[in-house]
Amino acid sequence: MKFQVRLAVGCAALALAACGPKDAAIPGDATPGLPGVLSAEGDFGSTLQLALIEAKPGDTIRLPEGIFMLDTGLSLDVDGVTVLGAGQDKTILDFSGQTGAGEGLLVTADDVTLMAFAIRDTRGDGIKSKGSDRITYRDLTVDWPGEPDEENGAYGVYPVESEDVLIENVTVRGASDAGIYVGQSHNIIVRNSIAEYNVAGIEIENSTNADVYGNVARDNAGGILVFDLPDLPMVGGHSTRIFNNQIVHNNTRNFAPVGNIVAGVPSGTGVIVLANRNVHVFDNDFADNRTAHVLLTAYGEPFTDARYNPLPRDIVVRNNRWTGGGEDPQGDLTAVAQALGGTLPAIVTDGVTKWPGAEAARVNIVVDEDPAVGFLNLGVGAYPLDPATLAPSTDRPRGLAVAEPGAVKLPQDAGAE
Amino acid sequence: MKQFACLAAALVLLAACGARGGEAARSPGPDLSVVLAETPAPTLADYGFFKDAAAEKPADGVVAYDLINPLFSDHALKHRFVFVPQGRTAAYSDTAAMDFPVGTALIKTFAFAPDLRTPEVGQYKVETRVLIRKEDGWAAFPYAWNAAGTVATYAPTGGTRKVSVTTAAGASLVIDYAIPNKNQCKTCHQDGEAVLPIGPKARNLNHDGPAGVNQLVDWRARGMLDGLPGHPPVAPAIHDVRLPVADRARAYLDINCGHCHKATGSASNSGLWLDSGETSPVHIGVGKHPTAAGRGAGDSLYVIAPGAPDQSIMVYRMASTEPGVAMPELGRTVVDEDGVALVREWIASMDAAELP
Structure with missing residues (x-):
């Protein structure tokens, strides 16, 4: 508990320090130039939805303090609107009685800022934004209280098909897929956020140019995932940097519904890079992830998408801090580990270099860590897995240097840092 | 925010009344100035799409139509109408919705009857959705009916109605029927950056409609539709078990x-x-x-x-x-x-x- 309080204070301080000139703090009632707070009287869901519909570009919609029970999803389709609550622990939109819509809040407009409120217990996703360029999620909490539950919604915050996505000081807890999920998007920052007790803490999927830093990913089944999957409108994810994160004790059981790709994530994994290119994992603190701290893997299912490359390639793991972990591998890796003495080292790759119908490729993995940091190549070679041809090796690959992508810059983040 | 909305609505109402000289002079046809106004009319009747307050008798220039396969909406009965302004025509499309001209309105009323095996008996209206082709593209406006079925009021946030029905298959249901809000209208009608009609595509219209004649041919004869080819596509009727x-x-x-x-x-x-x-x-x-x-x-x-x-x-x-x-x-x-x-x-x- 102490840890949480300290983090909350730390995040608030970060928010103060990091935000641009106009959002330096959560404004109080007396701040000039801001509209009044929406009335908490009567049917608040209707009041808020009407405000979201009638907003004009540039408007700020201010939410009152309190816990509000909503029975259907909200939506915003006006560009340039800010939705501002009284604080992520003060304005709470509770969807435990939800009977309609697929998510708590759906945003389909550009230049939207969502700030200082909480979304609780939605039946589907918490907050989804689709095709919402330059969206900012700031000082938000999305959670499903109680024990991890298959019945919880899939994603906490879920921007998709967007350019320039900023997620900061967001806390997501209990998502049955990914807490913070960014899909099919370009130019992304996820920072100073907390993802805990989700199946996946933070996931960057089928996206390009993402910086994920200063986050705490703890007590998920998998901490931070960088995936690319076939058959989606946007495939070919690349250029993600994961740095300065705490990726700790991601040992919660995997409670994802079985059909989803994350259902295959072994509980106890810190970072997974699946079928992605140019991913850099550095300066993070890894501790006590019971399966392995870093898992680099190919997409193992059959696919027909001619655009798709299922291999992880040009991956750099360097200069991280490593504590414990690998002592009790889960999921598909239990049997593999048993064959190899029962434990796994910090960094594990499946060693897949080809897929049916393709030539073997050089995947280029760079491990630049202290020699004491363990590495294991399972030597799978190709899927479907054939135990007879497994050729495990602890030799580190001799990778070629990979130029690191430049820092992601976002228009709505000008003046920060 | 709310006050402004009311004020705006009141102004529109005043303007609309002024233009028509009040209730007595209610025009027989749709009022294009209301159809194309920046703000939605406060009630469905303000548009003049219908001769009667119950929105059952279409005004001149408003044409009833139906679709070969309707979308399922909690067993609701649907009554569809199209209004294309006099002298303007929709351009035919083989695959997409017809490219309707500015000022077009698609009007769809959702109704129930206690027993859907006898839908004419005790039928009552719940909502009417109006999709209007404005100067800058389509916009959707939900209207909710009062219990008496005499007035449909603009309902941007939608609403819910408890509906008890016996379905066409004989099942008794209590439905928490949801009238979509304005944004939800757009969710379904979105096409890229635009909002487009869903139903009035050639393949859905290409059969004998409520008037007993082929709708596409009829629309062309009325001067509403341009470019109709000899053999437009036709959707397989989902209830026709003779089809694959x-x-x-x-x-x-x-x-x-x-x-x-x-x-x-x-x-x-x-x-x-x-x-x-x-x-x-x-x-x-x-x-x-x-x-x-x-x-x-x-x-x-x-x-x-x-x-x-x-x-x-x-x-x-x-x-x-x-x-x-x-x-x-x-x-x-x-x-x-x-x-x-x-x-x-x-x-x-x-x-x-x-x-x-």
Whole structure:
């Protein structure tokens, strides 16, 4: 508990320090130039939805303090609107009685800022934004209280098909897929956020140019995932940097519904890079992830998408801090580990270099860590897995240097840092 | 915010009254200045689409139509009308909705009757959705009817109505019918950056409509439609069991799912594309893993597992009423049992070897 309080204070301080000139703090009632707070009287869901519909570009919609029970999803389709609550622990939109819509809040407009409120217990996703360029999620909490539950919604915050996505000081807890999920998007920052007790803490999927830093990913089944999957409108994810994160004790059981790709994530994994290119994992603190701290893997299912490359390639793991972990591998890796003495080292790759119908490729993995940091190549070679041809090796690959992508810059983040 | 909305509405009302000289002089036809006004009219009657307050007798220039396959909306009965301003014409499209001119309105009233086996008996209206082709594109406006069925009032936030019906199949249902809000209208009607009509496509219109004549031919004769070819496409009627089950199932998915599940629709990110023109098996769902379905995937691995409807996410989501699981997400709160049966039959007829 102490840890949480300290983090909350730390995040608030970060928010103060990091935000641009106009959002330096959560404004109080007396701040000039801001509209009044929406009335908490009567049917608040209707009041808020009407405000979201009638907003004009540039408007700020201010939410009152309190816990509000909503029975259907909200939506915003006006560009340039800010939705501002009284604080992520003060304005709470509770969807435990939800009977309609697929998510708590759906945003389909550009230049939207969502700030200082909480979304609780939605039946589907918490907050989804689709095709919402330059969206900012700031000082938000999305959670499903109680024990991890298959019945919880899939994603906490879920921007998709967007350019320039900023997620900061967001806390997501209990998502049955990914807490913070960014899909099919370009130019992304996820920072100073907390993802805990989700199946996946933070996931960057089928996206390009993402910086994920200063986050705490703890007590998920998998901490931070960088995936690319076939058959989606946007495939070919690349250029993600994961740095300065705490990726700790991601040992919660995997409670994802079985059909989803994350259902295959072994509980106890810190970072997974699946079928992605140019991913850099550095300066993070890894501790006590019971399966392995870093898992680099190919997409193992059959696919027909001619655009798709299922291999992880040009991956750099360097200069991280490593504590414990690998002592009790889960999921598909239990049997593999048993064959190899029962434990796994910090960094594990499946060693897949080809897929049916393709030539073997050089995947280029760079491990630049202290020699004491363990590495294991399972030597799978190709899927479907054939135990007879497994050729495990602890030799580190001799990778070629990979130029690191430049820092992601976002228009709505000008003046920060 | 609310006060401004009321003020604006009041001004529109005043302006509309002024233009017409009050109730007594209510014009016989639609008022284009109201149709194209910046703010929606406070009541449906203000547009002048109908001769009567109950919106049952269309004004001159307002034409009733129907679709070969209607979208399922909790068993609601639907009454559709189109208004194309005098002297303007819609341009024909073979695949998309007709390209209607500015000032066009599509008006759809949703109604119920206590027993849908005798829909004329005790029928009452719940809502009317108006889709208007404004200068800068289409915009959708929901109107909710009062209990007496005499006034339909603009309802931007939608609403819910408890509806008790006996369905056409004889089942007794209590439905928490949801009138969509203005944004939800757009969710289904979105096409890229635009908002477009869903129903009035050639393949859905190409049959004898309420007037007993082919609707496309009739629209051309009325001067509403330009460019009609000799042989426009026609959708397979989903209830016509003489037709191949695959054709009927695809037609069902086209009208019920394809407006979101297409490359330019609200569900584009799923990669599941169900409009009738889609030909890629994996995009139709065959052997396709779920993308962002969450618990909507149930215990299944594929959207469509050929030969195995019980292992197909599509069937699972169609047969659910749980928010977060149920598909479509909007527009229904009860299960379309006939639709589920049709899709089940189609999936069961597939060869399991079709899995990639």
